[in-house]
Amino acid sequence: xxxxxxxxxxxxxxxxxxxxxxxxxxxxxxxxxxxxxxxxxxxxxxxxxxxxxxxxxxxxxxxxxxxxxxxxxxxxxxxxxxxxxxxxxxxxxxxxxxxxxxxxxxxxxxxxxxxxxxxxxxxxxxxxxxxxxxxxxxxxxxxxxxxxxxxxxxxxxxxxxxxxxxxxxxxxxxxxxxxxxxxxxxxxxxxxxxxxxxxxxxxxxxxxxxxxxxxxxxxxxxxxxxxxxxxxxxxxxxxxxxxxxxxxxxxxxxxxxxxxxxxxxxxxxxxxxxxxxxxxxxxxxxxxxxxxxxxxxxxxxxxxxxxxxx
Amino acid sequence: xxxxxxxxxxxxxxxxxxxxxxxxxxxxxxxxxxxxxxxxxxxxxxxxxxxxxxxxxxxxxxxxxxxxxxxxxxxxxxxxxxxxxxxxxxxxxxxxxxxxxxxxxxxxxxxxxxxxxxxxxxxxxxxxxxxxxxxxxxxxxxxxxxxxxxxxxxxxxxxxxxxxxxxxxxxxxxxxxxxxxxxxxxxxxxxxxxxxxxxxxxxxxxxxxxxxxxxxxxxxxxxxxxxxxxxxxxxxxxxxxxxxxxxxxxxxxxxxxxxxxxxxxxxxxxxxxxxxxxxxxxxxxxxxxxxxxxxxxxxxxxxxxxxxxx
Amino acid sequence: xxxxxxxxxxxxxxxxxxxxxxxxxxxxxxxxxxxxxxxxxxxxxxxxxxxxxxxxxxxxxxxxxxxxxxxxxxxxxxxxxxxxxxxxxxxxxxxxxxxxxxxxxxxxxxxxxxxxxxxxxxxxxxxxxxxxxxxxxxxxxxxxxxxxxxxxxxxxxxxxxxxxxxxxxxxxxxxxxxxxxxxxxxxxxxxxxxxxxxxxxxxxxxxxxxxxxxxxxxxxxxxxxxxxxxxxxxxxxxxxxxxxxxxxxxxxxxxxxxxxxxxxxxxxxxxxxxxxxxxxxxxxxxxxxxxxxxxxxxxxxxxxxxxxxx
Numbered sequence: 030x031x032x033x034x035x036x037x038x039x040x041x042x043x044x045x046x047x048x049x050x051x052x053x054x055x056x057x058x059x060x061x062x063x064x065x066x067x068x069x070x071x072x073x074x075x076x077x078x079x080x081x082x083x084x085x086x087x088x089x090x091x092x093x094x095x096x097x098x099x100x101x102x103x104x105x106x107x108x109x110x111x112x113x114x115x116x117x118x119x120x121x122x123x124x125x126x127x128x129x130x131x132x133x134x135x136x137x138x139x140x141x142x143x144x145x146x147x148x149x150x151x152x153x154x155x156x157x158x159x160x161x162x163x164x165x166x167x168x169x170x171x172x173x174x175x176x177x178x179x180x181x182x183x184x185x186x187x188x189x190x191x192x193x194x195x196x197x198x199x200x201x202x203x204x205x206x207x208x209x210x211x212x213x214x215x216x217x218x219x220x221x222x223x224x225x226x227x228x229x230x231x232x233x234x235x236x237x238x239x240x241x242x243x244x245x246x247x248x249x250x251x252x253x254x255x256x257x258x259x260x261x262x263x264x265x266x267x268x269x270x271x272x273x274x275x276x277x278x279x280x281x282x283x284x285x286x287x288x289x290x291x292x293x294x295x296x297x298x299x300x301x302x303x304x305x306x307x308x309x310x311x312x313x314x315x316x317x318x319x320x321x322x323x324x325x326x327x328x329x330x331x332x333x334x335x336x337x338x339x
Numbered sequence: 340x341x342x343x344x345x346x347x348x349x350x351x352x353x354x355x356x357x358x359x360x361x362x363x364x365x366x367x368x369x370x371x372x373x374x375x376x377x378x379x380x381x382x383x384x385x386x387x388x389x390x391x392x393x394x395x396x397x398x399x400x401x402x403x404x405x406x407x408x409x410x411x412x413x414x415x416x417x418x419x420x421x422x423x424x425x426x427x428x429x430x431x432x433x434x435x436x437x438x439x440x441x442x443x444x445x446x447x448x449x450x451x452x453x454x455x456x457x458x459x460x461x462x463x464x465x466x467x468x469x470x471x472x473x474x475x476x477x478x479x480x481x482x483x484x485x486x487x488x489x490x491x492x493x494x495x496x497x498x499x500x501x502x503x504x505x506x507x508x509x510x511x512x513x514x515x516x517x518x519x520x521x522x523x524x525x526x527x528x529x530x531x532x533x534x535x536x537x538x539x540x541x542x543x544x545x546x547x548x549x550x551x552x553x554x555x556x557x558x559x560x561x562x563x564x565x566x567x568x569x570x571x572x573x574x575x576x577x578x579x580x581x582x583x584x585x586x587x588x589x590x591x592x593x594x595x596x597x598x599x600x601x602x603x604x605x606x607x608x609x610x611x612x613x614x615x616x617x618x619x620x621x622x623x624x625x626x627x628x629x630x631x632x633x634x635x636x637x638x639x640x641x642x643x644x645x646x647x648x649x
Numbered sequence: 650x651x652x653x654x655x656x657x658x659x660x661x662x663x664x665x666x667x668x669x670x671x672x673x674x675x676x677x678x679x680x681x682x683x684x685x686x687x688x689x690x691x692x693x694x695x696x697x698x699x700x701x702x703x704x705x706x707x708x709x710x711x712x713x714x715x716x717x718x719x720x721x722x723x724x725x726x727x728x729x730x731x732x733x734x735x736x737x738x739x740x741x742x743x744x745x746x747x748x749x750x751x752x753x754x755x756x757x758x759x760x761x762x763x764x765x766x767x768x769x770x771x772x773x774x775x776x777x778x779x780x781x782x783x784x785x786x787x788x789x790x791x792x793x794x795x796x797x798x799x800x801x802x803x804x805x806x807x808x809x810x811x812x813x814x815x816x817x818x819x820x821x822x823x824x825x826x827x828x829x830x831x832x833x834x835x836x837x838x839x840x841x842x843x844x845x846x847x848x849x850x851x852x853x854x855x856x857x858x859x860x861x862x863x864x865x866x867x868x869x870x871x872x873x874x875x876x877x878x879x880x881x882x883x884x885x886x887x888x889x890x891x892x893x894x895x896x897x898x899x900x901x902x903x904x905x906x907x908x909x910x911x912x913x914x915x916x917x918x919x920x921x922x923x924x925x926x927x928x929x930x931x932x933x934x935x936x937x938x939x940x941x942x943x944x945x946x947x948x949x950x951x952x953x954x955x956x957x958x959x
Contacts, residue, residue, distance in 0.1 A: 067385030075687030129938035318439035377695030628749035
């Protein structure tokens with residue numbers, strides 16, 4: 030079996046197919062832990078995991094924090110407000126100071142692309158990217174792919190449509206890397222202004238018409254639309270976006286009978302999808318959240334120096 | 340003995356006399372845990388408890404968090420600021436997302452009455468109401484009643500005066516339900532503008548004259564006066580309120596020799612009571628705080644599916 | 650061996666030489682714990698440690714929190730915002746309420762000198778001063794002295810220059826007490842406006858010329874310059890300060906070949922020292938951070954009633 034040798038997790042772009050599969054396989058066994066009466070294993074007892082979040086994100090932070098606690102690690106929240114950062118210290122200085130307290134892993138989220146790489150080059154603790162600017166969000170993509178594989182039994186050959194604001198989406202970018210490596214057939218769908226030029230080079234198809242993917246996709250992955258995009262002139266209006274790219278019950282009639290509706294959350298109900306679709310039979314949105322904890326446990330477990338799925 | 344069968348704790352209104360007594364009895368054994376050298380029992384090891392607080396309240400949150408930790412649960416603080424809620428997600432959506440991480444209990448405080456019921460109807464985790472608007476605050480009433488019972492040996496027949504802003508007080512409302520169920524003789528005392536019409540239907544007496552309760556009550560429970568009430572025109576002035584309803588050494592001379600002075604805290608010294616009364620021999624205000632941890636341990640223990648006091 | 654008998658830690662001013670040495674000795678054995686695979690000892694299992702921070706300080710809070718967790722204590726963060734303090738409760742009231750929850754230790758930081766003494770006089774929990782106004786910061790001085798002793802093998806006779814804004818520095822004040830008690834030869838160096846009149850009475854020398862200490866000191870301890878001092882008229886300009894008192898590569902050539910560059914952090918790079926000096930071969934700034942956790946573990950361990958170093 031593949032051995033895990035990496036010390037940092039920046040993006041799925043860096044990982045081989047086998048490494049991604051090792052994470053997914055490891056996550057499968059950790060998913061069971063969270064269903065036990067005692068949801069805890071001693072794997073990371075006595076390890077210190079710091080959440081270094083520069084962007085507000087209670088959901089992702091909570092998922093990582095729960096994952097760490099269920100592995101019996103000690104966790105510390107190091108938020109940017111009220112910290113030395115407001116005193117002008119650089120991000121790398123902050124990370125080096127945290128590390129000097131014999132910290133094992135730093136989970137970092139930052140509004141600027143590339144920050145995890147800067148930290149990883151300067152510290153010895155393991156860096157896990159929890160989202161950097163518009164660049165990457167590898168654990169989100171891993172939980173998305175885990176959910177597809179669990180539901181469909183495979184990723185190879187799966188027709189996945191990623192719908193919405195591809196341009197600003199680190200979720201889309203990490204999914205593209207992961208899904209194409211595992212052999213899925215990925216199509217991006219969204220307004221011309223929100224699909225980056227040259228993205229086809231990553232091995233994906235592009236369309237601007239929802240009808241091109243609606244009837245044929247195994248998975249419809251809807252991206253969160255930042256409402257600021259309208260005032261940034263990327264969109265004529267939110268209402269127009271919802272009409273053209275939003276998923277409702279009516280449009281779903283054209284979809285495959287076993288289609289999966291995915292969304293990284295939080296959803297804008299009435300924009301990317303209607304409430305009845307979000308809560309409906311095809312939606313696996315809450316399963317994605319559940320699987321997020323398992324995937325993050327797997328990543329932390331592997332990063333801690335444990336080499337195999339068991 | 341009564342068995343605990345409830346999955347949520349919304350208010351004492353819902354509970355039978357026997358259920359309230361089961362909580363008090365269970366709390367009595369947990370109170371001892373917090374006096375040990377090692378203040379910890381493994382009862383909730385591997386359980387996940389989330390604090391979902393939409394109103395600032397460090398004291399109540401800390402009490403619940405300590406209670407959970409002393410039961411060996413893992414705790415997560417999920418504050419409203421910086422969370423998906425600022426991204427427009429509904430409260431129920433947030434709770435469903437939290438629950439999807441295999442969370443066992445959600446402790447919720449919200450400025451709107453009824454929020455715990457909405458969450459309880461939509462999620463499978465246990466909901467514990469830590470204060471909802473002007474409606475209910477059941478664990479505060481439980482700790483108040485626990486304190487009376489411990490000090491007086493009984494609740495049945497006890498003369499309890501609840502003094503102050505009854506209209507806006509969830510503490511008063513939960514105490515009224517609990518105390519009357521256990522057979523106490525409750526009198527509400529406050530300005531006409533701050534006692535709701537029709538409250539007598541709950542089985543309590545009402546007076547606007549402190550002298551009616553001062554000499555005969557076993558317990559004087561003072562409510563916190565929100566200073567905003569003056570500008571809301573409920574009160575002519577804070578000074579006037581303090582003169583008429585505030586308790587000082589002089590007035591206390593008319594009270595029973597074994598009267599208990601109670602207050603849910605934080606106190607406005609010089610308003611509801613003077614500093615010497617708050618720190619004086621009749622005050623059990625800090626005992627209430629101590630008992631709060633025990634009562635919350637008991638509630639969480641029972642909610643976790645443990646059915647009896649031992 | 651000296652026995653530890655104190656219940657509070659306010660400042661090194663109160664401690665004997667032997668007590669300071671006991672802490673340093675205890676810290677030496679705890680430093681090793683943080684290098685283990687499982688960085689945890691059960692010494693404070695079931696104890697409750699509350700962080701009561703009224704000034705923003707993620708670094709010091711994190712250091713204390715990690716120290717407590719590595720001793721297996723339960724920790725609670727009780728920040729001032731969103732707490733009863735914003736409802737007008739006094740600090741002592743807050744501390745009494747916290748203590749009533751059977752809390753063992755309160756780590757307090759406050760912008761006003763003397764607050765830890767007020768709390769210590771009013772509560773039974775152990776108070777540890779994590780910085781009070783311009784008065785004292787004993788654990789910072791302990792980690793500084795620990796670092797000197799570890800690097801130089803002794804403190805007795807060591808020539809230590811403390812450079813910068815002595816007037817407003819609790820770090821300087823606590824170091825002066827500790828270092829002089831242990832027999833170091835301390836010289837303060839800074840602008841006239843930033844060195845308090847009469848400080849020589851504490852047994853230190855004073856100079857306003859960096860050249861007086863640069864070539865002869867074993868340790869150059871640089872203090873953080875609050876940039877507000879310029880607008881408070883203590884300084885002509887930050888640039889001027891940096892030119893006269895800042896340490897750069899050029900000036901370091903005149904220093905001893907085994908000089909230690911220390912700084913409590915966070916550094917103002919380009920002001921107290923240049924980036925190449927902060928990251929250079931003489932700098933022990935990150936070791937100070939590492940030693941901070943060990944020293945705080947030792948202090949908490951001793952305060953918990955454990956009397957000797959092992």
